[in-house]
Amino acid sequence: MSIKENKKKVIAIALIGIVCVVGIAAAVLLNGNDAKSKALNEISDVEVTEYFKEDQTDINKLIDEYKGKIEKADDKDVDAILKEFKKELSNYHEREDVIDAYLDEIEKQVDKLKGDKKKKAEKLLDSYEDKLEVVESKEEFAKLSKELEDKLKEDSKVTVKVENNEVAEMVTEVKQDTKTYSNSNSSSSKKNNSSSNKGNSSSGSSNSGGSTKPSHTHSWNKHYATGYKTETYQVSHYVCSCGIDFGLNYDAAYDHQTDALCNFGERTVTETRQVPYQYVDYYYCSCGATR
Structure with missing residues (x-):
């Protein structure tokens, strides 16, 4: 070259x-x-x-x-x-999740009633279900849920208690957020009134013994676990006319055909397999609390 x-x-x-x-x-x-x-x-x-x-x-x-x-x-x-x-x-709750979970808990308690009490409670629940499903704010949710609970207590003698701990904490957290949100909006007006209140403090008793520590509000995080579910699927196997199934092994099917003087072809079969998936098994807060 x-x-x-x-x-x-x-x-x-x-x-x-x-x-x-x-x-x-x-x-x-x-x-x-x-x-x-x-x-x-x-x-x-x-x-x-x-x-x-x-x-x-x-x-x-x-x-x-x-x-x-x-x-x-x-x-x-x-x-x-x-x-x-x-x-x-995950620290924020979707409206639908909160409202649906809350209504499910109320329905469980209404289902335990009998006779006229149950009919009254069901009718009342139906009327408030439509209202609750279109709310957009925590304030609206807190107001309507309180109305519903008060009327159930008055008409059917039902004292609403959300028994599911996870739902109870979620609903309580939303209502607590409503109070926090309302307090923050009104803080400026409180500051404006503070100077005039100080001028009248000498004529009344004083409550300024010391600042109080605000209560802890949970910030929930999702904890994920792995589960397995059975899934079916279809696959082609090489099957000989004599009945032997060679699975996906084409070479074995071909060799057998040559030795045994029979024919093989493809056949669709259904098989199963275990597929992993993620799900939320509990919620946890930085303070150590779980739900």
């Missing part, structure tokens, strides 16, 4: 190597961008309007914050940031 031909061969090999390197780099870059794109889409797909009005501003801020984090993050950190976002989002 001549020197000229050797040079051409070396140049060709070098070009192939460069193309391979560029191709690999492009694939890595595309995969990274794809992961970011998927994470950003998942965050953007959160339906903020499905949450209570009082939470929507905070959720929108949370979405903007984590979209910014993902856009600036290295590709290897995207999954961890997305998990962190989901954990933060």
Whole structure:
């Protein structure tokens, strides 16, 4: 082979190597961008309007914050940031989840009644169910749920008690948030009135013995566990005319056909397999409480 031909061969090999390197780099870059794109889409797909009005501003801020984090993050950190976002989002309750769980608990207690009391309670529950399902704010939910409970107590002598601990804590948390939200909105008016109240303090008793520590409000996080479910699927097996099923082993079926002088073909069969899935088995708070 001549020197000229050797040079051409070396140049060709070098070009192939460069193309391979560029191709690999492009694939890595595309995969990274794809992961970011998927994470950003998942965050953007959160339906903020499905949450209570009082939470929507905070959720929108949370979405903007984590979209910014993902856009600036290295590709290897995207999954961890997305998990962190989901954990933060789980601190907020969707309206439908709260209302449906609450109504289910009330229905259980109404079902225990008999006769006219039960009929009255069912009619009342039906009328409030329509109202509750269209509420948009925690304030509306707290108001209507109290009305319903008061009327059930008055008309059917039912004292509503949410027996499911998880639902009870979720409902209580929503109502507590309503009080916090109302108090924060009225704080400015309280400050404006404080100076005039001080002027009259000498004529009345004083309650300024010391500041009280605010009660702890749980911030619930989801704890996930892995379960398994049975899934059916169809697959083609190689089956001989003599009845032997060779599964997916084409070579064995072919060899048997040659030795035994019989024919084989494909047959669709149904099989099962265990598929893992994630589910929420309990909620936990940083204070150590669970539900």
